[in-house]
């Protein structure tokens with residue numbers, strides 16, 4: 182990580198998938214790592230199935246702008262493949278993309294899935310994950326978001342202990358078992374990225 | 381500094397109001413102001429120290445509640461979105477003449493880019509219109525600090541103070557350092573000698589208007605320490621407010637060469653003309669970065685000394701919100717090149733009704749009933765809420781959406797012009813907000829207007845706050861003069877479809893005003909258990925009292 186530079190993360194998905202909740206976990210983890218961090222989100226109609234996106238900026242220096250420029254993001258975390266494509270141009274040339282292959286197709290004009298996958302695979306630094314399969318294997322229906330965060334963690338200057346702390350705190354109210362399942366999903370995602378070039 | 385937490389900008393305003401010792405908070409929900417009220421509500425409920433947080437039926441009611449609290453000598457916060465201030469404008473403009481006793485801060489959230497609004501009006505203009513001060517933060521911490529300052533100013537100047545934020549700041553989350561919480565302290569009610577100031581009969585109002593105008597230099601003097609003139613080294617400059625200030629600050633950090641530009645940074649209005657002149661004396665060309673209307677841009681342009689660039693000359697788009705990219709382009713700063721956008725066509729993913737939402741069943745019944753009466757092409761007057769989604773294809777069930785409460789009056793107006801049948805569709809919260817007086821007039825007009833009230837028991841659109849009309853809709857309808865036989869209450873579920881079609885058909889055929897209430901709780905509100913306690917209490921009350 183380059184200290185003076187502003188780093189950016191874009192998160193995208195569909196209303197109800199938990200995009201904003203992931204963004205908040207990220208923000209908290211960055212803050213606990215001693216970094217200046219800002220998160221921007223737009224809500225109002227989010228639970229009704231529209232596109233949702235959030236941005237997180239962080240730096241070692243103080244920040245005032247919560248908005249990233251095109252070409253200003255280091256990382257894109259997408260919970261849905263089509264929603265990933267919308268934000269590819271937000272990524273820096275050397276940026277990475279972690280994306281779920283699980284489509285939410287209940288909308289008019291969804292392009293052929295194969296085209297969507299092909300477009301994603303054409304992006305350098307793209308890491309696709311079959312979250313549906315992962316969820317089945319972990320016997321945890323909502324494992325996808327946490328697994329993506331685990332993948333993303335390989336590109337972020339946040340210590341393992343901080344992640345565990347923040348995730349545990351986030352799910353504290355839902356009991357030890359839920360916390361454990363989420364930590365497991367996070368670790369599973371983390372294990373999917375072997376050699377994070379440029380991290 | 382006692383506490384550091386993560387908070388949204390709009391929440392920071394609520395926290396500051398609590399910490400500044402307000403006795404009460406009032407508001408009507410509206411994105412992106414809603415969470416400001418909810419933050420202070422949470423603190424007040426937690427504190428259990430006699431403070432109150434109360435949603436009001438509409439923004440004007442909220443503002444008058446706050447004014448009453450101020451009259452009695454207590455600090456108070458009132459929250460609304462930008463169009464809400466249109467509704468509260470009568471109260472706001474006249475409270476400039478009465479002045480305040482306890483500090484009164486009005487949080488208004490503007491929505492440049494119309495993320496969830498029907499227009500992008502600029503509240504700074506309304507503050508100017510009312511001759512009142514307005515503070516405009518640019519970071520989450522400033523939201524907090526300037527709210528504190530706003531309370532002090534309100535009491536020092538004895539006027540209401542507006543705190544204007546925009547969507548991007550309202551929904552920016554960042555670390556927030558809070559100060560020590562002050563307990564609410566009352567100044568006591570308006571003293572005897574000042575009572576006439578609050579009685580705006582013409583004789584008093586004329587005097588108070590002069591007082592208000594006489595106060596303007598003091599308002600400017602108090603604004604000046606919050607505004608800054610930072611000289612540069614060349615004869616170019618930027619004028620910055622709100623997010624313009626935030627984006628430029630960031631850009632300056634990345635491009636230190638920009639410090640050659642002179643900067644006029646505005647966080648408080650009215651702006652002292654002397655400050656503007658001092659700035660203009662240093663520059664030949666200025667780019668103005670502010671959200672919504674070209675307020676500073678016009679003021680600086682009127683002086684005619686420098687070339688003023690911004691929304692009016694095309695340096696920036698005339699509409700929509702600012703962005704870091706727009707600043708870079710206008711200043712000729714090189715922008716980064718990112719990965720190529722996908723060449724695949726990406727259709728928008730529009731928001732839609734939640735699965736199982738009762739509004740859908742109600743619309744289906746209405747559409748078929750219109751077919752039954754032989755008028756399937758009827759233009760239906762809609763209103764604002766989740767049910768506005770029905771304006772989209774393929775449902776296309778409503779054909780006008782203007783402002784809250786408009787549906788009923790527009791349907792009556794169209795009926796008076798000869799449309800028959802004439803139909804209005806309105807939500808329960810919207811009905812309580814501004815549908816009531818419209819229904820009174822509908823009854824008085826006697827025309828064939830069918831008012832469909834979609835009662836999902838909450839304010840669905842803004843996050844399922846309990847509706848003020850909760851359990852009251854039939855009583856309200858009867859109270860406006862609709863006879864019992866023209867009021868039907870239906871259950872919008874697929875199983876009831878045929879019965880519902882028959883009932884709506886009967887209402888459409890009736891020659892005079894009629895009301896059909898579709899009642900089923902919002903799915904999201906059920907999921908979150910918003911009304912669970914309320915409903916349990918009602919059931920308990922009903923077993924101890926005689927309930928019908």
Ligand SMILES: Cc1ncc(C[n+]2csc(CCOP(=O)(O)OP(=O)(O)O)c2C)c(N)n1
Nearest residue numbers: 410464764765766807808809810839840841
């Ligand atoms: C004057 C004004 N105040 C607030 C809003 C924000 N707002 C939009 S719809 C709505 C109320 C929706 O509630 P309801 O009529 O019950 O419909 P629902 O969303 O529950 O279907 C509010 C508060 C607005 N658009 N205009």
Ligand code: SF4
Nearest residue numbers: 734737766840902903
């Ligand atoms: S939030 Fe409630 S009212 Fe709005 S679409 Fe969903 S179920 Fe319907």
